[in-house]
Amino acid sequence: MDLGPGRRGGAGPQAEGKRSLILFGHPLSSYCQKVLIALHELGADFIFRHIDLSAEEDRRLMARLTPMGKMPALRDEAAGVTLAETSIIIEWLDRHHSGPAPLLPRDPDAALPARQWDRFFDIHVMNSAQPMVDARLFMAEGAVDVVAPFARSQLDRAYVAADCQLAGRDWIAGDFGMADCAAVPALFYAGILHPFDTHPNLSAYFERLLARPSVIRVLDEAKPWLHWFPFADRIPARFR
Ligand SMILES: N[C@@H](CCC(=O)N[C@@H](CS)C(=O)NCC(=O)O)C(=O)O
Structure with missing residues (x-):
């Protein structure tokens, strides 16, 4: 599968080890949380590449990885595939990195x-x-x-x-x-x-x-950044 020029082969930092899956995102991002929950449900072994969209370098990286430069993106090194759009990413994970229970019915x-x-x-x-x-x-x-x-x-x-x-x-x-x-x-x-x-x-x-x-894990990992949410003052105490 090829998602277009520049989106294949450019996202695999060798220094990040031998694990095949790399999720590019931020713990506060709702759509990244959706995929992180799926990854944990599947018990997948993955690298989380923390993206800071206020940094030019990371904005350029995401623009190479996804059509709109949005988070998250998934790189599957072993398969040579880079994917955008959370539902597509989860379908890929469920199909190729299946866990104890499927996230979508097989039929x-x-x-x-x-x-x-x-x-x-x-x-x-x-x-x-x-x-x-x-x-x-x-x-x-x-x-x-x-x-x-x-x-x-x-x-x-x-x-x-x-x-x-x-x-x-x-x-x-x-x-x-x-x-x-x-x-x-x-x-x-x-x-x-x-x-x-x-x-x-x-x-x-x-x-x-x-x-x-x-x-629990994903919401816990978002806590250090919750104060960035523009309505942080309205977040119920139990989530802070
Ligand atoms: N439909 C996309 C939505 C992705 C999305 O909106 N990501 C937000 C973060 S939650 C983003 O990257 N926003 C930055 C921007 O719009 O530049 C998906 O499911 O992956």
């Missing part, structure tokens, strides 16, 4: 609900919350107040849909899998901006996610 049709709910958390939860963060980080004073009402209305729709789906289920689509990996950072960050505690099934699901060792 392509049976995998569709998991893929659908993975998209749901990225698009309808994470991407609905993101404009509030972007407004605080990149836009003029007062922009948060402009974007927040629509963002909250989108999140309300998503919370109702997830709460309904979770009635009688432990995980969002069958066994724990890729969509649940996506749910963790989406609900973590969206929940800070627009809490979902009035939705009982969704709240109970989030608590189940928080109890998983992979999730």
Whole structure:
């Protein structure tokens, strides 16, 4: 598989040892957290290459690794493959570095609900919350107040849909899998901006996610950077 010029063969720092997998990302990044949870669930042996997007060198590196220069990227040295987009990365990991339990059903049709709910958390939860963060980080004073009402209305729709789906289920689509990996950072960050505690099934699901060792570890490793989150003052004490 080749993702285009410059994205193959350039990302394997020899000094980082013989392990095949290198994840390029940052512990605070929601999308990096999604893949980190998957890596831990699979029990994969990997190198985490800490990326600082405020550094020109790292920005250039990510621009070589992914089409939009966004985090994360996965390099699989043994396979000679570099991948962008978290869902694609997790599908690759699940297929080629499988763990104790699959993150997607092996049957392509049976995998569709998991893929659908993975998209749901990225698009309808994470991407609905993101404009509030972007407004605080990149836009003029007062922009948060402009974007927040629509963002909250989108999140309300998503919370109702997830709460309904979770009635009688432990995980969002069958066994724990890729969509649940996506749910963790989406609900973590969206929940800070627009809490979902009035939705009982969704709240109970989030608590189940928080109890998983992979999730405990990933959220713990984000703690040193949580003060960078533009709404850090709203982060519940139990996560700090
Ligand atoms: N759809 C992408 C989203 C990746 C993404 O938005 N990454 C953020 C970090 S959470 C990023 O790199 N932001 C920096 C930028 O936009 O320049 C995925 O699933 O990998």
